[in-house]
Amino acid sequence: MQTTEYIQLTTKGPEAGILKLSGDLTVKHIQELKENILKAIGTFKQLEILINHPETIDIAFFQLIEAAQQRARKSKKKLTLTYKISDDVHELCRKAGLTLENQ
Incomplete structure (x- = not known):
């Protein structure tokens, strides 16, 4: 399996x-995305997930983000979503019900 183009935890x-x-x-x-997100939630009390100019994005990713938000809430951790995305992807996120903070 090839990897996503870019996953960076700082x-x-x-x-x-x-x-x-x-x-x-x-x-x-x-x-791969799930493993990295769960590792980050387990590592930090506050986590920002930055969606940074994705080439492609689909409903499976949105479902993963929703599950991550639920996991963070259950673990009493803060998860914030921010983005650097095109207007088309932003509209798709809005339709999927994701609340994103513009960066």
Whole structure:
């Protein structure tokens, strides 16, 4: 399985991190994305997921993000979604019910 183009986890502070995701955010890479998101949620009390100019994105990714938000809430952790995306992808996110903070 080839990997998504770009997954980067960086520290924002002692208890906070940023997970930057770009490239192919689709069902093809959902397991790799899931593993990275769960690892980041387990590592930090506050996590920002930055959706950074994805080449492709699909409903499986949106379902994964919803599951990640539920996991973070159950774990009493803060998960924030931010984005750098095209207007078309932003509209797709809005229709999928994702609340994103513009960056």
